[in-house]
Amino acid sequence: MRVYEGVKNPCYAFRMTIQNLHEQAVSISKQYLKCEAQLLSVLQDLDALRGFEALGFTSLYAYCTDALKLSDGIAYALMQVLRKSIKVPELKTAVESGEVSLFKASRIASILTNENKEVWIDKAKTLPKSKLEREIAKEFPQIT
DSSP states (O other): OOOOTTOSOHHHHHHHHHHHHHHHHHHHHHHHHHHHHHHHHHHHHHHHHTHHHHTTOSSHHHIIIIISOOOHHHHHHHHHHHHHHHHOHHHHHHHHTTSSOHHHHHHHHTTOOTTTHHHHHHHHHHSOHHHHHHHHHHHOTTTO
8 A cells, every 4th residue: 555655634645545546446447348348259259260279279168267367267157158149149249338247148148049138138237146146047947
């Protein structure tokens, strides 16, 4: 933490530090979400071209975890969303626009169809994670 020498009001300095940190966090978060959407597109292309094989990996999952050093959970979520987005492109659009998080998109990917996409993408946009999961469990008990 930065120390502000000579500041007459330490509470003011503390508030300014917190505000500055908050502004940095917001900026970095926006960049992170943009990069997440860009990575989704690049991985979709690599998957379509089976580019991971040309790079010496047996699967896209192995490429994500070994070459990109992504966690198992993130790699799995990206793969679910990019593969479902081939059949339901609106899912990828919702992630790219920032309206749906990668986590929520991966959560609805297994139940998403062209017939129900409007309903479930809208739920992913508007419901908190826990309520979305309850809705999925209620409608599709065999999946949970």
